[in-house]
Amino acid sequence: MDILRKKTWSPYTAGALAGLLLVLSVFLTGKYFGASTTFVRAAGFVEQSVAPERVAGMAYFLKEKVIVDWQFLFVVGVLFGALASAWLSKEKRAVAVPPMWEGRFGASRVRRWTAAFLGGGVLMFGARLADG
Amino acid sequence: MNELLTGAVTGILFGFLMQKAQVIRYDRQLAALRLQDMTIVKFMLSTILVAMVGIYLLFDLGLIKLSVKPLILGGNVLGGLIFGIGWGIVGYCPATAMGALGEGRYDSAFGLLGMILGAGLYAEAYPLMKETVLTWGDFGKITLPSVLGINHWIVIVILAAAFIALFRWFEKKGL
Incomplete structure (x- = not known):
């Protein structure tokens, strides 16, 4: 296969x-x-x-x-x-920080993970308000 | 068959296809938002193209039910704008964040935790939203064919032609 x-x-x-x-x-x-x-x-x-x-x-x-x-x-x-x-x-396997993010915002894991957490929260609030 | 089992099998197949098409990557999703790489748009529109033909065919044969979401301008527009801001930051939508974690892109784990928090916050805000935003511009469960008063196959043919024209343009431009 x-x-x-x-x-x-x-x-x-x-x-x-x-x-x-x-x-x-x-x-x-x-x-x-x-x-x-x-x-x-x-x-x-x-x-x-x-x-x-x-x-x-x-x-x-x-x-x-x-x-x-x-x-x-x-x-x-x-x-x-x-x-x-x-x-x-x-x-x-195992990518901690996406390449495009790293190119723009640097290799800091804490910065990327914090942004991902906050972005995810905002995204989901909007998604539910729009009903999926 | 058991509902949970069919859900798992369907999800596994869908996750497999998304990984093969490379649409569960932050770089692909951001490149689409930056109008640099249309891979995810090609994937989504191809899915819609096949599904709209198949679903309406089965619907016409009386074999399935449609699942129409209501058009509520307040919720759809405001929610869409908020979703877009979050998506541009996290770089994964809900299902692709799960796929990205499976693929080893573990920054998505933090995105997933944030999404659970966002859902919880929305549950808190829901009573207020229901009284306000979700009453603005509520048109109920409408569809393009029902609003235009035309047969759904006319809409499907027009959309299919538009998608295919868009695909040809993407390929010409190397997007």
């Missing part, structure tokens, strides 16, 4: 296959792809471990129930799919 070991597939081919995967998913299981609701659930699980009564009364956690569902496993699956693909094509 040389094709699975190739480092790169055309984005058109891979994208079209992802489209087929989506059609198949909707046809067989009725599930459309999404990711950001899972982060709401993850936040719900974290908060539940500290203040379960509070989470139980919050409107947003009543709307998006704090459960492990199809999408939760879909999002976890993405990690393992990417891992399998990178492993098969022997990609260089």
Whole structure:
């Protein structure tokens, strides 16, 4: 299976296959792809471990129930799919700071990780406000 | 089949495809935002092209249900702008951040933690948003064909032609 070991597939081919995967998913299981609701659930699980009564009364956690569902496993699956693909094509592992970031903002890990954390927070607030 | 199992299998296949197309990299996502490299746009539009044809075909045959999100200008526009600011900084969207972690780009782990925090903050803000932003310009669950009052295949053919023209232009410009 040389094709699975190739480092790169055309984005058109891979994208079209992802489209087929989506059609198949909707046809067989009725599930459309999404990711950001899972982060709401993850936040719900974290908060539940500290203040379960509070989470139980919050409107947003009543709307998006704090459960492990199809999408939760879909999002976890993405990690393992990417891992399998990178492993098969022997990609260089463990990159702490992206090259383009390093070229502009320097090699400081703390700076990059802080920005990634804050950027991720802002991104997700916006994503939920726009409803995914 | 078990819902959790199908979710995991679908996610694994999707993550595999995204890694092969190199779309889960900070450098690719930022290069797209800087209009230097359209790899992720090619991937996304190819997915949409195939999926819109397949989904509407199955819909016309009465085999599936559509999943239409409401158009709420307040939430969509404001949320989109906030999302864009965050995306430009973290350089990964939610699913690609998971993929990037699988690929060994572990700066995304901090992005993922931030995303969980952002989701938690939104849950706190939700009651306020529901009273304000999410009431601004609420058009309900509409689609392009329903607003234009035309058959969905006309919209699909026009969009497909536009995507393909865009692909040809990307290749000509070496984007």
